Amino acid sequence: MPLVTSKELFTKAYANKYAVGAFNVNNMEIIQGIVSAAKTENAPLILQVSAGARKYASPIYLRKLVEAAVEDSNLPIVLHLDHGESFDICKQCIDDGFTSVMIDASHHSFEENISITKKVVEYAHSKGVVVEAELGRLAGVEDDVQVSEKDAIYTNPEQAAEFVQKTGVDSLAIAIGTSHGAYKFKGEPNLDFERLQEIAKLLPNFPLVLHGASTVLPEFLELCNQYGGDIPGAQGVPEEMIRKATQFGVCKVNIDTDLRLAMTAAVRKELFADPKNFDPRKYLAPARTAIEEMVRHKIVNVLGSDNRI
Ligand SMILES: O=C(CO)COP(=O)(O)O
Ligand SMILES: O=C[C@H](O)COP(=O)(O)O
Ligand SMILES: [Zn+2]
Ligand SMILES: [Zn+2]
Numbered sequence: 001m002p003l004v005t006s007k008e009l010f011t012k013a014y015a016n017k018y019a020v021g022a023f024n025v026n027n028m029e030i031i032q033g034i035v036s037a038a039k040t041e042n043a044p045l046i047l048q049v050s051a052g053a054r055k056y057a058s059p060i061y062l063r064k065l066v067e068a069a070v071e072d073s074n075l076p077i078v079l080h081l082d083h084g085e086s087f088d089i090c091k092q093c094i095d096d097g098f099t100s101v102m103i104d105a106s107h108h109s110f111e112e113n114i115s116i117t118k119k120v121v122e123y124a125h126s127k128g129v130v131v132e133a134e135l136g137r138l139a140g141v142e143d144d145v146q147v148s149e150k151d152a153i154y155t156n157p158e159q160a161a162e163f164v165q166k167t168g169v170d171s172l173a174i175a176i177g178t179s180h181g182a183y184k185f186k187g188e189p190n191l192d193f194e195r196l197q198e199i200a201k202l203l204p205n206f207p208l209v210l211h212g213a214s215t216v217l218p219e220f221l222e223l224c225n226q227y228g229g230d231i232p233g234a235q236g237v238p239e240e241m242i243r244k245a246t247q248f249g250v251c252k253v254n255i256d257t258d259l260r261l262a263m264t265a266a267v268r269k270e271l272f273a274d275p276k277n278f279d280p281r282k283y284l285a286p287a288r289t290a291i292e293e294m295v296r297h298k299i300v301n302v303l304g305s306d307n308r309i
Contacts, residue, residue, distance in 0.1 A: 001070065001074050001075065001076060002070065003066075003070055003077055003078065003079050003097070003099045004076045004077065004078055004099060005078060005099045005100055005128070005129065005130045006020065006046060006078045006080070006099075006100050006130055006170070006171070006207075006252070007130055007170065009044045009046075009076065009078065009251075010170075010171060010207035010251040010252070012044075012308060013044075013207070013246075013251040013252075013305070013308075014205060014206075014207055014249065014251050016308070017246055017247050017304075018246055018303060018304035018305050018308065019210075019242075019245075019246040019250055019251050019252060019253040019303045019304070019305065020043075020044050020045070020046055020078075020251060020252055020253075020303070020305055021038075021043070021045065021046065021253055021255060021295065021298055021299060021303050021305060022046035022047075022048050022080065022082075022209075022252050022253065022254045022255065023045070023046070023047060023048065023255050023256070023259060023295065024048050024049070024050060024053065024082060024254075024255070024256035024259065025047050025048065025049060025053060025062065025065075025066070026052075026053045026056055026057055026062075027056075027057060027065075028065055029263070029284050029285075029287055029288040029291070030259060030263065030288075030291060031047065031065050031066065031069050032069070032288055032292075033259075033287075033288040033289070033290070033291030033292040033295065034047065034259075034291060034292075034295050035047075035069045035072070035073050035075065035077075036073075036288075036292045037291075037292045037293075037294075037295035037296040037299060038073070038075055038295070038299065039073050039075060040292075040296060041296055041299045041300060041305075041306040041307070042306060042307045042308070042309050043075075043299045043303075043305040043306050043307075043308060043309070044075070044076045044077075044078075044305060044308055044309060045075055045076070045077050045078070046077075046078040046080050046100070046252065047066055047069070047077060047078070047079055047080065048080040048081070048082040048102075048254070049062050049079070049080070049081060049082060049093075049098075050082040050083055050256075051083065051084075051085065051089065053082075059092075059096060063079070063096060063097065066079050075309070076309060078099050078100050079097070079098045079099050079100070080098065080099070080100040080101065080102065080132075081093040081098055081100070081101040081102055082102055082254070083102055083104045084101050084102050084103050084104060084120075085104055085105075086103075086116075087103070087116060087119050087120055087123070090102075090103050090120045090123070090124065090131075091120075091123055094123065094124055094127050094129045095127075098129065099128075099129055099130070100129060100130045100131070100132065101120065101124060101129060101130075101131055101132070102131070102132040102133070102134070102173070103116060103117050103120040103131060103132075103133050104133070104134045104173075105117055105133070105134070106133075106134035106135060106136065106137060106173075106175075107137070110135075110159060110163070113133070113135065113163070114163060114166050114167055117131070117133040117163075117167040117169055118166070118167045118168070120133075121167055121168050121169055121170075125168070130170040130171070131169050131170050131171075132169070132170065132171045132172070132173060132209055132252070133163070133167060133169045133171075133172055133173070134172070134173040134174075134175075134211075135155050135156075135159060135160055135163050135172060135173070135174065135175075136153065136154050136155030136156070136174055136175030136176075137153045137154075137175055138175050138178060138179050138180060138211055138212050139153065139175070139177065139178075139179040145177065150192065150195075153175060154174075154175045154176055154177070154192055154195055155174040155175045155176065155195065155199060157195065157198040157199045157201075157202050158202065160172060160174065160199050160202065160203060161199075161202040161203055164203055164206060170207070171206075171207040171208065171209050171251070171252060172203070172206070172207075172208055172209060173208075173209040173210075173211050174196070174199055174208055174209070174210070176191050176192040176193070176195050176196050176210075177190060177191040177192050178191065178210060178211060178212035178213055178237055179212045180211065180212045180256075180257070181212075181257055182214070182216050182221075182231060182234035182235075182236070182257050182261065183233070183234055183235065184212065184214075184216070184235055184236055184237060185235050189235065189236075189237060189238050189241065191237070191241050191245070193244065193245075193248070196208075196245060196248050196249075196250070197248050199249070200248040200249035203249065206249065207249065207250075207251035207252065208248075208249045208250045208251065208252075209250070209251070209252040209253075209254065210242070210245055210250045210252070210253050210254065211254045212237070212254065213237055213242055213245075213253045213254050213255060214236045214237070214255050214256065214257035214258040214261075215236040215237055215238065215239050215242065215258060215302070216234050216235055216236025216257060216258065216261065217236075217258060217261065217262070217294065219265075220258070220261040220262050220264075220265040220290070220294070221234055221261060221265075223265035223266075223268065223269055224261060224264055224265045224268055226269075227265075227268035227269050227271075227272045228268060228272065229264065229265075229268060231261075236257070236258070239301065239302050242302050242303070243302060243304070246303065246304060253302075253303055255298065258294060258298070259291055259294070259295075262287075262290040262291050262293075262294040263287045263290060263291055265290065266283070266286045266287040266289070266290035267283045267284070267286075267287050269286070270282060270283035270286050270287075271283055
């Protein structure tokens, strides 16, 4: 099966109230771990590449690795650009064979965000590629968002409806209190579900995207810290909140931090257990297995995307 767009995957996910996992990929072991989990669980998959990943691994290596994953797994896989910051990078990825791109012009004014997104949509659609955009600002690492600031930072539901109508975008990333990285909340985790429901009501049958959705699994955090790491007080989005979001139009859930923690925990543990080892395969294979197990857990227990092919 060749790469697919997320169009049909989202239609099915929306109708059945589950989400497709969108996992960030940076190297072969990460890709293999994720794809193997999806294969076991019979789950659709989005593999996403950030600008940082392109810089680290180089665009061609990532593309060829994903190509290998598609050929080897026979799964419906979407190759997606994560947080494309300009028309040019989106165009480059579209021309390179990506089936989905994100234009993140959320740091521009509302009007500029519309005009940049519209330009990407026009080009992408002419090539059969789908587009995700972003409206609102994800709180930064450790930002403490006060209730009074929410309206300025979080996605405004009326603007979301206007944005989708004016741009023709295929999906929209919204800000309701999640953030990137391992430090998502200072106190009690809290997402603005009323806002999410309002957005979903104004955008019926439209797929929403949740960024910053890692749950920061305690088992991996503890392993990191037990074997020489120093990641105190990290906190993710509780699993039940992600499950709840899938009930209100969230069809794509972005996960990167949990992959990083799983991989790092496994590598730390292995290096500690066998100080004489200097064969990278002996710590990268367990790291790949840790990713695989974590992604299976997400698919089955958090996203509900198992057996959806
Ligand atoms: O949103 C993400 C990638 O776009 C990743 O979010 P996390 O940092 O919560 O994994
Ligand atoms: O949203 C951000 C992703 O976690 C990618 O992070 P990165 O830019 O460090 O590759
Ligand atoms: Zn953004
Ligand atoms: Zn993101």
